[in-house]
Amino acid sequence: MDYAAVFQALPGAILLITPELVIADANEALLRRAGRERGQLIGRFLFEVFPDNPDDPDASGTRNLRASLERVVASGAPDTMALQRYDVEAPGRPGVFEERYWSPVNAPVLDADGRVQLIVHRVEEVTETVRAGAGDRVGDRERMAAELYTRAQELQEVNERLRQANDWEREVVLALQEAMLPAPQPVGHHRAAVRYHPAVGALNVCGDWYDLAELPGDRMAVAVGDVVGNGLAAACVMGQLRSALSAAARVVAGPARALEVLGIYARSVDGAESTTAVQAFIDWTTHTIAYSSAGHPPPALLHPDGTVELLDRATDPPLGARPEHVERPEARVTFGDDAVLALYTDGLIERRREDIDVGLGRLADALTRHRGADAEALADALLAELLPPGGATDDAALVIIRL
The missing domain is CATH 3.60.40.10 (PPM-type phosphatase domain)
Structure with missing residues (x-):
């Protein structure tokens, strides 16, 4: 089975991240949702590519995500994050951030000695659901x-x-x-x-x-x-x-x-x-x-x-x-x-x-x-x-x- 092809075909947005928090790979769904080209991601420090919104003094996306990834590296166990607001820089508009909400899960890939060699970072975007809920809590x-x-x-x-x-x-x-x-x-x-x-x-x-x-x-x-x-x-x-x-x-x-x-x-x-x-x-x-x-x-x-x-x-x-x-x-x-x-x-x-x-x-x-x-x-x-x-x-x- 061609697992590389499976990885690219998965509908969920997924990043592969090294223990040093460098992006090793990204599937097509992640690239579409983030509005990025592969060359803009691979080999770069995660939070250099996806920084916090500098215009939001309460932004906590990078802090929360870093803490979760570090827990995975330290424990060798998966870590599920609470619903996160993590704004993303608009494609082709440097410095302009769009309000986005994500549901992330981080899971380790271990080597033969039980050490974390990669982190699977999977996110589901729930921006529209959150906005709908904020407008009408009972909801349609x-x-x-x-x-x-x-x-x-x-x-x-x-x-x-x-x-x-x-x-x-x-x-x-x-x-x-x-x-x-x-x-x-x-x-x-x-x-x-x-x-x-x-x-x-x-x-x-x-x-x-x-x-x-x-x-x-x-x-x-x-x-x-x-x-x-x-x-x-x-x-x-x-x-x-x-x-x-x-x-x-x-x-x-x-x-x-x-x-x-x-x-x-x-x-x-x-x-x-x-x-x-x-x-x-x-x-x-x-x-x-x-x-x-x-x-x-x-x-x-x-x-x-x-x-x-x-x-x-x-x-x-x-x-x-x-x-x-x-x-x-x-x-x-x-x-x-x-x-x-x-x-x-x-x-x-x-x-x-x-x-x-x-x-x-x-x-x-x-x-x-x-x-x-x-x-x-x-x-x-x-x-x-x-x-x-x-x-x-x-x-x-x-x-x-x-x-």
Whole structure:
């Protein structure tokens, strides 16, 4: 397989950057979005080519991006950045900067000794979505879904090629999975633990996903979802739906609205039928969680006294289950200091020939017994206790947030 050709054909804008932050390569999508020629980029220091807007005293794009890239070099782990405003110099108009917004992910390419030899810098431009959201926070859901669909068309063409591949090199598969399910960074001053456990024989790629995003005020959006099936085909659909829901959650009024946008968009994505997802908005100022579910197992709220409450009062059918758009339900629950919220996919709790309530009971019992553990230790304990010893036949994703 000609990976250089694949790199140039990818619809996502991608730079390859050395640990010294020198641009090693750029694909065609990046050149188009940046309005640059290849000779203007290759071999040059990243922030010489893409400086901050000198007319904006609050510009923080270069500072934030440099910090993320340095984290990747130091840790050897992927780093997902929050939505960034990073103005770009207008093509052919030196000194004139255009207001632009980006959603970046930085992932390392390691050598045989585990050292970072390159950084894959992938960005999705969301300028128009952000502007639409700023003008109308509730938003026109149909219009937003159409915009997301347009940006995904080229990606779907590449996905068809990926579905035909049966034997990707393992390093490429792992890099794909890490790019689509990056390790979360602190959201505000809050931390979350996430885990992804592939099904036996799934080559570490699946249709399960998680996503966390900082919202205005002391708030966080957190979601998990599950595409039917596993392997590259499900992973390609998962990547599209995760990006769409993440973008929608940042600009709509609540979790039900976010799932409505996702449902409209999913109608145009082959393979998205029957996908389940749950979206929650956590507000530490009011100590409330607003949530909505599209056919997904209920999040579990562990209260400080050890009782576990299943958040199941706003559950609707999975994506694509209804022929027409219907507004989704939304519910709200309060929480106390040091409570724990757990979101997960069905691979964590479901077993063949067993009622789902048995698995939910196991989850509640494990949460109660380990309620004193921090988020990372609690996530490890749940996987160790709830997954079958011989390996799960379904993928499992887990998010733990200590409130």
